[in-house]
Amino acid sequence: MEQALFERVYESVVRREPTYDGVYYTAVLTTHIVCRPSCRARTPKPGNVVFYESLEQAVAAGFRPCKRCRPEEGGVLRPDAVLAAEADQLMEAQFGQKVTLEMLAGWLRVSPFHLQRTYKRVTGRSPAGRLDQLRIEKACALLTDTELAVAEVGQAVSFRGPSHFTAWFTRKTGLPPTEYRAQFKGGIHHE
Ligand SMILES: [Zn+2]
Known part of the structure; x- marks a missing residue:
């Protein structure tokens, strides 16, 4: 993912806005949990975040779906x-x-x-x-x-x-x- 796009998606994580819900998935390296970008859990540092384009990719890479924002329940607004x-x-x-x-x-x-x-x-x-x-x-x-x-x-x-x-x-x-x-x-x- 290019830097400008990363920053834009990460901004939605910081702001907890659903703009990229269903488009990208926020994988957090420190917790091995994958979230919707709008997840209201604690905001991860940018260095600890990888964005995946599908939940399947994130799960295949070893991340567990967050119990709080439930990214598996369809991210489409x-x-x-x-x-x-x-x-x-x-x-x-x-x-x-x-x-x-x-x-x-x-x-x-x-x-x-x-x-x-x-x-x-x-x-x-x-x-x-x-x-x-x-x-x-x-x-x-x-x-x-x-x-x-x-x-x-x-x-x-x-x-x-x-x-x-x-x-x-x-x-x-x-x-x-x-x-x-x-x-x-x-x-x-x-x-
Ligand atoms: Zn979450």
């Missing part, structure tokens, strides 16, 4: 819409817990940069914006349809502390949770 839909599924399943862009990207085995850009291009908003929306919808429903305390509603949408939840909810809806509940609960005002 998912179409953007599929990635966005997978991100949506994850967020709908996980919004009750703390979820960061890095966590999402790790689960989907892409770089945070790639996920953010792709998701926004497909859906018109960021993953963080979508998480906020899911949490607001759930919190509003819990406030109006249940007797859960505000702190419990906050916990159900990932907030540990009630004050943090109240500040966030007020910022997003324009009403504090208690007031939102008083105004909208079942259309009935409880004395």
Whole structure:
């Protein structure tokens, strides 16, 4: 591999970007493991890296596929819409817990940069914006349809502390949770 190309592919390793996933495989001489270029494990030094054009070549040379990035599972990038839909599924399943862009990207085995850009291009908003929306919808429903305390509603949408939840909810809806509940609960005002 010529030096300029090596540097370009190695740059994607440093940045953990999937540009060369499925095109080259990163074999690490010190660990005898072969990865996708976008692998999120520790970045190997350039002197310890050999790029192969196929996984078979790397395995034949004695490298084991990485358990973390699983280069054997086809390196070709998912179409953007599929990635966005997978991100949506994850967020709908996980919004009750703390979820960061890095966590999402790790689960989907892409770089945070790639996920953010792709998701926004497909859906018109960021993953963080979508998480906020899911949490607001759930919190509003819990406030109006249940007797859960505000702190419990906050916990159900990932907030540990009630004050943090109240500040966030007020910022997003324009009403504090208690007031939102008083105004909208079942259309009935409880004395
Ligand atoms: Zn790996």
